[in-house]
Amino acid sequence: MKELPDKNLLGIQRVIGEITLPQQAKQLNNDCSFIYSDEILIDVEYLNLDAASYCHLKTSCDGNPERMKREIFKWIEQRGKIQNPVTGSGGMLVGTICAKGNNASHSCEIGDQIFSLVSLTLTPLQLSDIDIKSITSPQIKVCGKAILFENSIYTKIPENTPLDQLLALFDVCGAPALMLRYLQSDSTVMILGAGGRSGLLSAAAIRDSVFPNIQLIGIDSDASALNRMARSKWFDEIFNVDLRDVSAAIRSDLCNRADLVINCSSTPGTESFSILATKDGGTLLFFGMATSFSAAALGAEGIGKFIQMLIGSGYVPGHATDAVNLFRKSQMLQNLWEIMK
Numbered sequence: 001m002k003e004l005p006d007k008n009l010l011g012i013q014r015v016i017g018e019i020t021l022p023q024q025a026k027q028l029n030n031d032c033s034f035i036y037s038d039e040i041l042i043d044v045e046y047l048n049l050d051a052a053s054y055c056h057l058k059t060s061c062d063g064n065p066e067r068m069k070r071e072i073f074k075w076i077e078q079r080g081k082i083q084n085p086v087t088g089s090g091g092m093l094v095g096t097i098c099a100k101g102n103n104a105s106h107s108c109e110i111g112d113q114i115f116s117l118v119s120l121t122l123t124p125l126q127l128s129d130i131d132i133k134s135i136t137s138p139q140i141k142v143c144g145k146a147i148l149f150e151n152s153i154y155t156k157i158p159e160n161t162p163l164d165q166l167l168a169l170f171d172v173c174g175a176p177a178l179m180l181r182y183l184q185s186d187s188t189v190m191i192l193g194a195g196g197r198s199g200l201l202s203a204a205a206i207r208d209s210v211f212p213n214i215q216l217i218g219i220d221s222d223a224s225a226l227n228r229m230a231r232s233k234w235f236d237e238i239f240n241v242d243l244r245d246v247s248a249a250i251r252s253d254l255c256n257r258a259d260l261v262i263n264c265s266s267t268p269g270t271e272s273f274s275i276l277a278t279k280d281g282g283t284l285l286f287f288g289m290a291t292s293f294s295a296a297a298l299g300a301e302g303i304g305k306f307i308q309m310l311i312g313s314g315y316v317p318g319h320a321t322d323a324v325n326l327f328r329k330s331q332m333l334q335n336l337w338e339i340m341k
Helices: 051-060 065-079 163-172 174-179 197-207 223-232 246-251 271-277 293-302 319-329 331-339
Strands: 002-004 034-036 040-049 091-100 113-116 125-131 139-148 154-156 188-192 215-220 237-240 258-263 278-286 308-311
Touching (some): 040 051, 051 065, 065 125, 113 163, 163 197, 163 331, 174 197, 174 319, 188 271, 197 215, 197 223, 197 319, 197 331, 223 331, 246 271, 271 278, 271 293, 293 308, 319 331
Parallel strands (some): 188 215, 258 278, 278 308
Antiparallel strands (some): 091 113
């Protein structure tokens, strides 16, 4: 394989057009016939699209697998990466390292099977085949190649845990990792979209934490999600509420209830509910890719709410290892993961 001189520019060497970081770039050079000497080349086996992107893709294509495949190919053709033009989000991949640049400092070897822990929105990607057998899961079997940069994070596939469960786990492991840094004893915590994977993982992390006196409130509107929340027995209170309905927060007496609110919803338009639910001086963490920064910032300003609002980046040091350890010791979490296939 042709290897070009090391540029060590955080992936900027792959940007086409206006120079910016790869995630913000309108198009990346996804030519995988060569690598720069600080890059590694991946044989891609699976994609896990993020919840917001997959929900939009499935809805906009009327659940038709062939239309969904064509849409994904269109994204890659236009941008050299997977970045949903509506949600702006991507996902992650599973693959095997097939080539490594001479100056790549990654602690990996050719033949290692890995999960990328960086978004597909910044990953140069080529696909020759997409196999969507079930539209119920965002995990898609593919054939292709991808590039990881010097600064790209990933993890080797742990043993003794099914691949599909790990895919789902690593896609959301940043949520509980950041949340735990803001958790305080004797506080009230509210999880929005609590019956999804990131919400349930966050709830499990709270109950596994060193703080035994957390009052945990879970909000969702999907019947299956509500059933999973009840089954877990992690929540002190569960509410069936549409997070897009601001008046519901008032009717359900949910305004100013929580010291810490964690928004794990993949549905657009939940910013106002999140703000109303947070106590003055409290903390609000946004993890859903459907979050609008302007709606959150201006919404809080509009009602005179002084709260700390944070956007979860999806990365916290050690987040993947912590999530695997939590998953392995929680039989309930494993059971819930299994029924969500």
